[in-house]
Amino acid sequence: MRPIAFATPPVMTLGVIALFLLAATMALDLVSSRRTEFNHATRQIEQHDRMLAEHVARSFDSIEVLLDEMRLTLQENGSWLQWNAGTGHQYLKERLTRSLPQIRHLLLFDAAGNQRHASFAEVAPLINVADRPYFRQLADGAERARYGPYVGRNSNRPTYAVARRLTQGKERFAGALMVAIEPEYFEQFCHTTRPYDEFEAAIVNGEGKIIAFCRSLGSAGEKPTGAAGTDFRQVLASGEFASQTIPANRIVIEGKEFVLASEPVPGYPDLRVVSSTPKDILVKGWRQHALRALALSLLSLAALAWAGILIRRQFLQLTALTAELKQSHETLEERVHTATQELQVRRAEAERLAEAKSRFFAAASHDLRQPLHALQLFLGDLSRLAETPEQKVLVQRIETATRSMTGQLRSLLDISRLDMANIVPERVTLEVGTLFGQLAATYQPAAESAGVRLQFRPRKTVLETDPALLTRLLGNLIDNAIKFSPGGRVLVCARWRANAVRIEVRDNGKGIPGDQQQSIYDEFYQIGNVARDPGAGLGLGLAIAHRIARLLGAHISLRSGTGHGTTFAVTLPSRSGPRLQPAAQPAAPRLVLVGEPGDFALRARRWGYDVEIADDIASARELLGSGQGIPVIVCGDSCLLPADTLALLQQHPGVVISAAACDMPEIGAYHLREPIKPARLRALLRSLH
Numbered sequence: 001m002r003p004i005a006f007a008t009p010p011v012m013t014l015g016v017i018a019l020f021l022l023a024a025t026m027a028l029d030l031v032s033s034r035r036t037e038f039n040h041a042t043r044q045i046e047q048h049d050r051m052l053a054e055h056v057a058r059s060f061d062s063i064e065v066l067l068d069e070m071r072l073t074l075q076e077n078g079s080w081l082q083w084n085a086g087t088g089h090q091y092l093k094e095r096l097t098r099s100l101p102q103i104r105h106l107l108l109f110d111a112a113g114n115q116r117h118a119s120f121a122e123v124a125p126l127i128n129v130a131d132r133p134y135f136r137q138l139a140d141g142a143e144r145a146r147y148g149p150y151v152g153r154n155s156n157r158p159t160y161a162v163a164r165r166l167t168q169g170k171e172r173f174a175g176a177l178m179v180a181i182e183p184e185y186f187e188q189f190c191h192t193t194r195p196y197d198e199f200e201a202a203i204v205n206g207e208g209k210i211i212a213f214c215r216s217l218g219s220a221g222e223k224p225t226g227a228a229g230t231d232f233r234q235v236l237a238s239g240e241f242a243s244q245t246i247p248a249n250r251i252v253i254e255g256k257e258f259v260l261a262s263e264p265v266p267g268y269p270d271l272r273v274v275s276s277t278p279k280d281i282l283v284k285g286w287r288q289h290a291l292r293a294l295a296l297s298l299l300s301l302a303a304l305a306w307a308g309i310l311i312r313r314q315f316l317q318l319t320a321l322t323a324e325l326k327q328s329h330e331t332l333e334e335r336v337h338t339a340t341q342e343l344q345v346r347r348a349e350a351e352r353l354a355e356a357k358s359r360f361f362a363a364a365s366h367d368l369r370q371p372l373h374a375l376q377l378f379l380g381d382l383s384r385l386a387e388t389p390e391q392k393v394l395v396q397r398i399e400t401a402t403r404s405m406t407g408q409l410r411s412l413l414d415i416s417r418l419d420m421a422n423i424v425p426e427r428v429t430l431e432v433g434t435l436f437g438q439l440a441a442t443y444q445p446a447a448e449s450a451g452v453r454l455q456f457r458p459r460k461t462v463l464e465t466d467p468a469l470l471t472r473l474l475g476n477l478i479d480n481a482i483k484f485s486p487g488g489r490v491l492v493c494a495r496w497r498a499n500a501v502r503i504e505v506r507d508n509g510k511g512i513p514g515d516q517q518q519s520i521y522d523e524f525y526q527i528g529n530v531a532r533d534p535g536a537g538l539g540l541g542l543a544i545a546h547r548i549a550r551l552l553g554a555h556i557s558l559r560s561g562t563g564h565g566t567t568f569a570v571t572l573p574s575r576s577g578p579r580l581q582p583a584a585q586p587a588a589p590r591l592v593l594v595g596e597p598g599d600f601a602l603r604a605r606r607w608g609y610d611v612e613i614a615d616d617i618a619s620a621r622e623l624l625g626s627g628q629g630i631p632v633i634v635c636g637d638s639c640l641l642p643a644d645t646l647a648l649l650q651q652h653p654g655v656v657i658s659a660a661a662c663d664m665p666e667i668g669a670y671h672l673r674e675p676i677k678p679a680r681l682r683a684l685l686r687s688l689h
Contacts, residue, residue, distance in 0.1 A: 019301065026297055034286045041195075041282035042252055042259060045275060048195050049263035053273045055189055056203060057266045059102045061677065063162055063179055067144075068670065068684065070095060070106075071164045071177055078168065080117075081110060081175070085124070088117025095119070104182040105154060109135065110175040118154065127153045129176075138165040138176050143671070146270065148181070149211045149228035158183050158228030160211050170650075183212035183228065190214035196282075201275035202232045203265075206248065210235065211271075236260060237276035248272055254279070267677065310346050314339070425466035425551055432494050432501065433458040438471060439492065443478050451487045454478075459494035461501055461574050465552055470572075473548040473556075477505040477568045480542065484566075485509035501574040508565040512558070591685070592623045592654075594645075595634030600657075607682055617644045630654050630688050633669070635662065655684060 074080050080088065092106040096119055106119040113130030129135045134147035148160030160181040168174040183203075190201050190212075197217040202210045210230050233242045237258035246253065246262055248269075253260045258276045265271040321335050386392045436456040447454035463470075474492070481490040485507040495502045549556040549570060560566035590610045593601060594617060601611045612629075614620035620631055631654035633645060639662035641649075649656070649669040656664065660673045670684055 019304065022301075022304075023297075026293065030290050030293065033289065034283055037286040037289075038279075038282055041277075042261075044195050045199070045259065045261050045277055045282075046250075046252065046263070048193060048199075049201070049261050049273045049275050051193065052186075052190060052201065052203075053263045053265045056186060056271065056273065057268060059186070060162070060265075060268060060271075062100055063103065063181070065684070066095065066100065066103075067162065067164045067177060067179060071166060074108075074166055074177065075168075080108065080166075083117065085117070085122050089119065089122040089124075092117055092119035102182055102185040103179055104152075104157075104159070105180040107154075107178045107180065108175060109178065111139070111173050115154075116175070120154070125154060129153070129178075132161070134161050134163045134178070135176055138163055139173055141165075141173075148205065149183070149209060151228070152180055155180070158211075181211075186212040187214050191217075196277055198281050199275060199277050200236055201273060202236060204232045204272055204274055206270040208232055208246075232274050236274060241276075246274075267675075307346075314343050314346065425469055427464050427466055430463045430465060430467050430470070432461050432463065432503075435463075435467070435471065435474075436492065436494075439474060439478060442475065443482065446479070447482050447490065450482050450485075452482050452485055453489045454482070455489070455491050457491065457493040459496070459501065461494065461496075463501060463572055463574060465554075465572060469548050469552055470554075473545045473552070473554075473570065474503065474505065476542065476545040477570075481505050481507035481509070481566070481568075497571060499574060500571050502569050502571045504567055504569045506565065506567045511562045511564050512560040512566055513562055589685070590627065590629040591632050592620050592629045593632045593634070594620045595657075596636060597634070600632070600634070603678065604685075607685070609685070617642070617648055621648055624648075624652050630685065631669075633657065635659070639664070653688065655681075655688070 080091075083091070088108060092108065095106055096103060107115060107124075108117040109129055110116050113128045113132075113135055115124045115127045115129070118124040130139075132147060132150075134145035137145040137147075143165055145163045145165075146161065147163075149158050150161075151157065152159035160183065161178055162181065163176050163178040166174045166177055186203055191214060194201075194214065194217070199214075200216045201214040203212040204210055208231050210228055210232050213228075213235070231242075233239070233244070233246065237255060237260055240255045240258050241253065241260050244253070246260070248262070249264060251262045253262075257280075258278055259282065260274065260276045263273045263275075265273065318339055321339055324331075324335070386394070436458040440454070440456050444454055478490065478492060488508045491504075491506045493504050493506070495504065546556060552572065555571045557569045557571070558566070559569070589608065590612065591604055593611055593613045597611075597613055601613065604611050612623055614623055623629065624631060629652070631648060631652050633641070633649070633654065633656045635641070635656065635658040637659055639658060641656070641664070654669045656669050656671045657676065658664065658671065658673055660675070662671075662673060664671050670688075672681065672684070
């Protein structure tokens with residue numbers, strides 16, 4: 001019998017080629033995953049910059065609305081120049097609220113640029129701002145101006161100014177109303193929302209000068225390198241982009257060591273948010289993944305090498321058996337059978353190792369994609385394993401913090417959805433008794449835990465409303481009553497009114513002082529929580545209830561006194577009840593629209609306004625002469641207003657909506673440029689009404 005020749009060298013060559021292909025595949029996968037990780041981190045930075053830019057825009061929108069309202073009041077009053085120091089200081093101080101923390105000072109200057117009144121001191125320092133660019137712009141006829149950054153003469157701190165022109169009569173320049181912006185407000189917001197500790201960002205003006213700077217937490221002990229008025233390219237990314245021209249629009253630039261992103265502030269073309277992040281931070285997660293993958297690859301290669309050694313050993317053994325065939329032909333089949341069985345065992349072991357490796361990769365990938373699910377499982381296991389009182393208290397604190405975070409996030413989402421004005425109530429027939437039964441089942445356990453006696457007294461009547469929204473509204477009021485009446489009594493009752501039902505939530509708690517009964521409906525306002533205790537919520541419950549009441553067409557009122565408890569009342573129309581004459585309804589606010597209506601008319605009617613469309617200025621003058629109304633002029637692409645339009649606006653103050661490129665002087669009306677933010681337009685119409 002001829003001996004069998006085994007081609008050992010070709011097998012080893014194929015093994016080396018296979019190992020090379022495997023290594024190349026893994027290298028390509030690592031390169032691809034690095035690019036994917038980098039792109040994902042870059043998108044996260046863009047989203048943060050967009051969020052920061054929108055926050056800046058909302059902050060400036062609030063300031064713009066406040067200035068418009070104050071200017072209208074000051075010009076209608078006309079006597080602010082004769083105010084004494086105490087009167088002027090008190091007026092400006094009262095206009096500052098906790099809901100506008102981005103404002104440092106409110107200031108009034110006369111036509112000569114002398115500081116007359118300030119919100120921070122009863123006797124304003126004797127300074128003159130006639131040399132400030134924003135004051136010169138207002139004196140030359142500009143309606144509004146923004147300027148900065150600069151060092152404020154009152155505070156000696158970096159400042160950004162937003163100002164309005166004040167007039168006497170129709171055209172005579174009387175002075176300026178100015179807001180000094182607090183840059184640290186934006187820096188604190190950036191610090192709390194930053195995606196990475198090494199992340200740096202700045203709010204800059206059109207010249208690239210820094211207005212507010214959010215530096216890296218990694219440099220907490222170092223001297224700040226970014227100051228107001230410094231070019232951001234010299235500060236961000238350690239000056240890597242100092243010689244590069246960076247456009248003002250949205251852009252992401254990848255440098256040698258840093259990634260720089262620019263995001264314009266919506267509605268404010270002279271402002272933008274610029275940020276920089278070290279590239280090695282963006283791929284930190286990828287490096288950890290690469291190290292794990294490399295370790296697994298080395299283990300796999302070691303297993304394959306060991307399998308190759310075993311296979312080569314088998315080949316050597318088979319070669320030895322072939323040589324022995326020449327000497328012992330009788331035992332050939334038995335030896336071959338034995339060698340074959342051993343080879344199969346070795347092959348099965350190699351296949352088992354390969355399958356185990358595949359299962360390990362799948363499990364690791366699943367764990368990486370499901371961190372939140374794993375956290376929930378760990379918390380459940382931890383609650384079961386807690387034995388000592390200290391461990392149980394710790395688990396309870398973790399669960400309490402999780403519930404608090406969930407509730408706060410839910411409140412923030414609710415307030416955002418309500419502010420977007422895209423919720424349409426689904427009105428159905430609802431019995432008051434059924435509604436009270438659902439509320440009792442929901443809030444009775446919480447009342448019992450707080451030692452509060454919760455009672456319901458329904459009426460046999462039917463409402464036509466949205467059950468989910470009304471339940472949320474009343475639930476917020478009941479929750480507040482339970483929270484602020486520990487060990488007391490809360491009564492929920494329904495009472496008849498003229499073709500309506502009045503649902504009251506009464507408690508016998510400490511009550512609400514009279515000077516705070518209007519502020520409790522503001523967002524984030526909490527009585528007795530100056531330190532902002534996270535366990536006390538965010539102060540959004542009553543703000544949400546107030547917005548839901550407006551959606552449902554209901555009226556929410558408050559009766560309270562210190563030490564005498566609080567009663568919240570919600571009045572809704574009823575389908576049944578005593579036959580009483582309907583109360584006279586107040587006339588809806590009236591708008592007279594001139595120009596292409598677009599979606600403005602539909603939106604204004606949804607806000608509760610009565611909209612009449614005039615064909616021309618003459619028709620608008622006739623409609624406005626027949627009663628009270630607010631003219632709304634839509635210019636389209638034209639930036640010039642005819643003389644009859646200007647005359648109408650001088651007689652009837654209103655709103656002019658033009659293209660974004662139009663810049664109109666004082667026209668006797670409020671001027672808005674497209675695109676218009678619905679919240680700002682709605683606030684302006686409300687102030688005019």
